[in-house]
Amino acid sequence: MFSKKPEQQTPRVSQASNFMSSKNSTFSVIGSDVTIKGDVSASTELHVDGAIEGDITCASLVQGEASNINGAIKAESARMAGTLTGSITARELVILKSAKIHGDVQYDALTIEQGAQVEGRFALQGSQNTGSTKGKSAAGSDEEPKLIVAN
Template sequence: MFARGAKTGREFSFIGPDVTVTGNIVTDGRLHVDGTVTGDIRCGSLTQGSSGAVHGNIVAEEAELAGLVDGAVEAGTLTLAASARITGDVLYETVGIAAGAQVEGRFRRRKGPSDHGASAAREEGLRAISPPPSAMAERASGGERPVRQPTRRSAPRRPEPAELFAHSADPTPQIEAAE
């Protein structure tokens, strides 16, 4: 189950398809997940098989994902296989995405190894939805006014069936004379 990695000299750990781990996993080595992990993973290199499921955040130098991830993913080099399904934000330096991979979340490119952390992605998202304090102060002081969005017009009212076929008791046509 645990063996020295021949390629990188890092420890190698394997979570098989019948294994469920509840709790966080932290290792500088390589990790292969074919089972289920309910918790966060922080490792040097992560490989996830198509049967693997992670219900938590992932932080790795390298990650090859082919299964389900329900949480944020942060990786220097990220590869998503066609069977990958991610629900959460993705922070990466280099990314490769196979046709068929599914991601429900935002992608943000990491500028370098020091620009990392799920908190950075969350802060970026908060900045995107709320204006900076200086902009709010400028508006309050009567500075630049916000652009008004065009109002949406409603569709014309659809007549009721009774209005479409209404007829008066007098069958003679009503004709008005023009003057």
């Protein structure tokens, strides 16, 4: 009456192998206790709370207040809150009041909170930084650079 019928056994896949095979992760985190010496590349969003000595290339970067990056950054979007010694190139860049940037900044859209510290040159991406408005692009675009100062 209470006997079990033999069930068809399906192979069990460990959680570790499921995790390892998941290539569609939405973000990667570098924890506050981690220091990386070397270049870092990510195809998605990267959260940095630790220290990196090297260049970073990623789709989106979020830097924590206590983090320290020593190298160049290239990202579609970046939200900077910690210390950066090096250049940054981002289409959309947000510099929070806790940020300390020592290097050149290239951007398409820029937001800077009051109190942020930046020592370097600002340049619109694609501009030759000539100091004049005579050199328009081949398409003749009159698009104004976007700068937003947040309170």
